[in-house]
Amino acid sequence: MGFGGHVGHAGGFPGEHLLPGQAVVGEVEGVLQHADRLGRLGGDDGRILQGERFDVVVVGDLVDYTPAFGVLGGVFPGQEENLPGPLVAGLTGQQRRTIACVEAAHVGVGLHEPGVLPRRDRQVAHHVERVPAARCPAADHADHDLWHRPDQALHFEDVQASGTGWVDLFASGGRIGGRVRTVGFVAVAVAAADALVAARTERPPAIFRRRAVAGEDDGADIGGHPGMVESPVELIDGVGAERVADLGAIERHPDGRQVMPLLVHGTVVGDVGEIEAFDGAPPGRIKRVAHGRPAYDRTIGIGLRPGATVDFPLVIPTPPTVSAAPVVCTVAEPLEDSLRRGVPLVWATGADAERRALLGWGEAARFTAHGAQRFTDLDAGFTTFLARTSRAVVSGGVTAPVAFVTTSFADDSATASVLIVPALLGVWQDGVLTVVANAPDTSGALPPVSAPAEFEELDLRPGTLTREGFRCAVAAAVQRLAVGDLEKVVLARDLEATASRPLDVSALLTRLQRANPQSYTFHVDGMVGSSPEMLAAVDGRHVRSQALAGSAPVSGDLTLDDVTATRLASSGKDHAEHAYAAASVAEKLATVAAVRRSDPHVIRLPRIMHLATDITGELREPASALAVAGVLHPSAAVCGTPTALAASVLAELEGFDRGRYAGPVGWLDASGAGEFAIALRCGQVEQHGTGIRLYAGGGIVAGSDPSEELAETARKFLPMYEALSPVDRP
Ligand SMILES: C=C(O[C@@H]1C=C(C(=O)O)C=C[C@H]1O)C(=O)O
Known part of the structure; x- marks a missing residue:
């Protein structure tokens, strides 16, 4: 037809x-x-x-088994970066999430x-x-x-x-x-x-x-x-x-x-x-x-x-009619094994038994977009794909086809925003990986589980913004905040790591997931990380978001951390910083949904704790998770207030293209349901898989101290740093 x-x-x-x-x-x-x-x-x-x-x-x-089995080796801090070395164990998380259920x-x-x-x-x-x-x-x-x-x-x-x-x-x-x-x-x-x-x-x-x-x-x-x-x-x-x-x-x-x-x-x-x-x-x-x-x-x-x-x-070709059941195979295996099958697209979250993950292999379609309309463009691209395909409800309540997305932070970024529809979709839950053809005309064999790669040394060095450069940028931002309309700006810095062989992304993902089970571990087009911040989870008309801003260290000593949490919960400066983030999400979401929000509370991650506000809503009109993410991006948690002014100030003071750092990353399915985190605690694999650029930032408000902000970014590098340079490595 x-x-x-x-x-x-x-x-x-x-x-x-x-x-x-x-x-x-x-x-x-x-x-x-x-x-x-x-x-x-x-x-x-x-x-x-x-x-x-x-x-x-x-x-x-065809499934594209892109090999990227290099080795991670010891990470050697470069000239001036001094990330904390031995760190105490973190606390496990408090969040529960469910993969969106499918509308009828x-x-x-x-x-x-x-x-x-x-x-x-x-x-x-x-x-x-x-x-x-x-x-x-x-x-x-x-x-x-x-x-x-x-x-x-x-x-x-x-x-x-x-x-x-x-x-x-x-x-x-x-x-x-x-x-x-x-x-x-x-x-x-x-x-x-x-x-x-x-x-x-x-x-x-x-x-x-x-x-x-x-x-x-x-x-x-x-x-x-x-x-x-x-x-x-x-x-x-x-x-x-x-x-x-x-x-x-x-x-x-x-x-x-x-x-x-x-x-x-x-x-x-x-x-x-x-x-x-x-x-x-x-x-x-x-x-x-x-x-x-x-x-x-x-x-x-x-x-x-x-x-x-x-x-x-x-x-647009005729949507094929498929009568065969879409399940390619079902495998009982730990998530770590599933992650070692090729180099999958990944979205994983949840601790222990609650853990679930979406994985993708091969590419049925890839859409790229630049500019202010990138969310709309990618959403439209996926719609064209859906127009020529069929759907199937698969385990976990998602509706195939499912797409994985990573988008740039800035409208004028040179980095492409990407939506990938994998050929094979894997839903891992409760120790079982269910693999389906992600669309009726896609197929391929599930890649075998590969052995971990050997360790490789990494050279870690400052990126565009050195530590001193970052301090200066914070000081300049504080001056800007004292005059004019700027109320909050989020400044970030970058680190570069280079390996002599391609990075073992699977190993990186495994360690990230293991160490940060309550965060959202992701890998899409070389963008890899473990973010704690949910920007938009959409299930039917229901949408939820969690704004994070205001941070304090986690030591692992419960008594000390309780004191720190109490202090954070009553810190006027952190509450002010947090309020901008929560308000920006609530206000933007209110343009498309009836919104409710919680009071700010503290969430503890292994290395850092944050003030968090839960924001939920009911969409007035149906919208995909990607579209909602586009509405909410950029929140004041990663940009500032007012949005446009903060975006231009941060671009000027940082002096580098953030790429996909702090942009929405996640997945959406054929029904529009999906989850998008803000890409934080992450890095972009570059240079044919041998390099990775890491990013971390923090919110600057009146009263922010450059050295404290620098230390905060160091804490935010830790999830990636530790995954790249695990202590159990020789
Ligand atoms: C900007 C980052 O984190 C954001 C900034 C925070 C802050 O300023 O306290 C806290 C959580 C995130 O919203 C980052 O991790 O790079």
């Missing part, structure tokens, strides 16, 4: 090829997005289209919306019942909604229920003579074996959040009403006979990912990006978008940035 969409809303549309098995799609300057997901972030519309470049790369199916799937629903399809010439093939005329617009409708011609044929091909194991998702397609023509219609067929339908199945998911267009509507206002279907919709059972009649007005979609981005094949007419489609048309070319205003069609969710040029047609 092919599927297509024609969009005539002022704006224009990107084109791209996403063909199964093709190695590289190319560079796409437009944004594929779907209406639901754009619509979730109310008031954010303009941002969607103002970003910079967006690269889409789809990699083949509904069996066999396709959606047809009036005002979209022409009445005549419709043809429905295979497993989809013919769409009745009753709910269709009259045949003599003109091109009133700028979507389509009234005489187009619509074919449903191969829209069918899945067999066991996968929940299928489709968009409708229009093909004439083998050529994609424009069709403004989306059908969503969702079918699942009973075993895979989550317990919370309760609502039809296939509700396309499009504003219905009246016959006389000229389309001028299209896109202004996210989340609303204002006229009757009709649900057509994708499996067979049953048809769900008029649902009336439907305000929101329970799971925004179940709507496809449509495709465009046509040419752009006029400077408003209007598209006219025709058979044999040359690839669409969109030179500009209306009057500099970013425009996109929220109703079908295809966007284009101002000035974007699209040279080729967009073709």
Whole structure:
């Protein structure tokens, strides 16, 4: 089946090829997005289209066993860094987390919306019942909604229920003579074996959040009403006979990912990006978008940035129908062994029996993005991937496909933000690793458990900002805080480590996880660390975050640490520093959710304790974990207050690109659920795996002392330092 969409809303549309098995799609300057997901972030519309470049790369199916089995050796502190050596044991953590549960799937629903399809010439093939005329617009409708011609044929091909194991998702397609023509219609067929339908199945998911267009509507206002279907919709059972009649007005979609981005094949007419489609048309070319205003069609969710040029047609292949169960294998083994299988993408957390981890091997797709719109771009990229694939609920309550993401801290960072969809997904829990094909067309063998690499010496030295440089930067920040509007700024410094052989990332991850079980241990695209700070955990509409700011050392002596904790809990300076962080998260989250927050309390980590505020909320509109992370980033815990001023001051005083340090890192699944930590206590593997750049910082407020802040950063380097240079190493 092919599927297509024609969009005539002022704006224009990107084109791209996403063909199964093709190695590289190319560079796409437009944004594929779907209406639901754009619509979730109310008031954010303009941002969607103002970003910079967006690269889409789809990699083949094969699992890529990138070897990175070098050895970690002793880390020798360089010229001036003097991280504490022998350290007492840490305390175990207090936090519990669960991997998000999956919103329900509904069996066999396709959606047809009036005002979209022409009445005549419709043809429905295979497993989809013919769409009745009753709910269709009259045949003599003109091109009133700028979507389509009234005489187009619509074919449903191969829209069918899945067999066991996968929940299928489709968009409708229009093909004439083998050529994609424009069709403004989306059908969503969702079918699942009973075993895979989550317990919370309760609502039809296939509700396309499009504003219905009246016959006389000229389309001028299209896109202004996210989340609303204002006229009757009709649900057509994708499996067979049953048809769900008029649902009336439907305000929101329970799971925004179940709507496809449509495709465009046509040419752009006029400077408003209007598209006219025709058979044999040359690839669409969109030179500009209306009057500099970013425009996109929220109703079908295809966007284009101002000035974007699209040279080729967009073709999204048919979502495959998979009947085989997705489980590749199940292995009973400790997490350490799972981590030693190749060099997996990793998200792991929890102590002892509560431990759980998501792992990924190979690459089914990789999306990269730069600029202020990187979160939206990556989210849109994942949506395009989801549009051509199917879903499956796997153990642990996640819905495959799952993507792993690491994003840059700064909007203008040279470092790419990356979303990787692994070919294989592993869910490790309770001593069992369950491996599934992460999408129906991905496969590969689970890499074998490798032996630990031999030790290798590391050379550790200051990065861009030396210790003295950091002290000076703190002093300068304190001066800035005394005058003007700056209230808090977070300053960081970096350390460089170089090994003569590639680092053993698996060993690093194992030690990080072992030593910091209550933190979020991650590895995505060489970004490796163990962060204590949850930026956004999304499960359905529920979102939770924990702001950390205000720190004190942990000695391991419980009595002493109790005294320190009491002092931290009553420190005016730390509370002031903390209040900015908590307020920034609560305020940003309040733009998309009804928010509750706890009082500040102390959490103890092995080497450091923090003031923490738990912030929870219920999203007003569905949003993916990545989208919510984009809303919350950067919090004042890692940037400062006010945000924009602090961002420019820290960039000036630090003098280096933070890369992905202090940026969101985590995972999201096909339902939008996921977890994003702030990338702290971490490093970026560089130089072909032989180098790693470590980062640590701290919040500066009026009254901050440069030497104390320096010592605080040293404590924050410890998790990585100790994992790189374990005491049990010769
Ligand atoms: C900036 C870092 O940590 C952040 C800053 C903190 C502080 O200033 O007290 C505490 C926790 C984090 O929010 C870091 O670990 O590099």
